[in-house]
Amino acid sequence: MNDxxxxxxxxxxxxxxxxxxxxxxxxxxxxxxxxxxxxxxxxRMYSQADIERLGLINELTNEGxxxxxxTRILDLQGRLDARDEEIDDLHKRVRRLADRVxxxxxxxxxxxxxxxxxxxxxxxxxxLRRLS
Numbered sequence: 344m345n346d347x348x349x350x351x352x353x354x355x356x357x358x359x360x361x362x363x364x365x366x367x368x369x370x371x372x373x374x375x376x377x378x379x380x381x382x383x384x385x386x387r388m389y390s391q392a393d394i395e396r397l398g399l400i401n402e403l404t405n406e407g408x409x410x411x412x413x414t415r416i417l418d419l420q421g422r423l424d425a426r427d428e429e430i431d432d433l434h435k436r437v438r439r440l441a442d443r444v445x446x447x448x449x450x451x452x453x454x455x456x457x458x459x460x461x462x463x464x465x466x467x468x469x470x471l472r473r474l475s
Contacts (some may be wrong), residue, residue: 350380350388357389361397376400412446
């Protein structure tokens with residue numbers, strides 16, 4: 344678990360950090376806008392990521408967006424973040440595959456040079472001559 348997701352704040356502290364009433368946090372939880380972790384005693388614990396999310400919720404509601412709209416925006420943001428991660432993973436895979444193709448093409452070129460032993464000259468000398 345990264346530090347941003349580690350539960351640190353009880354509801355009263357989280358509400359103060361987010362600038363809302365604790366009852367507002369309970370309402371947001373009920374609507375699925377935020378999901379605090381729970382202790383074994385069932386105490387809500389909020390992470391820094393939760394506090395940041397609450398800040399975004401406040402920003403959006405202060406702009407006049409209702410909670411249904413906020414829910415939709417947060418859902419779309421989550422999907423966008425997931426797609427960004429997927430694209431990053433695909434870019435890494437493409438780079439690995441391109442490196443592998445380059446490696447195989449180089450190996451094929453070297454093998455081709457080695458197989459073309461010419462007039463008593465050693466294959467290694469041919470390879471070195473063609474590579475330089």
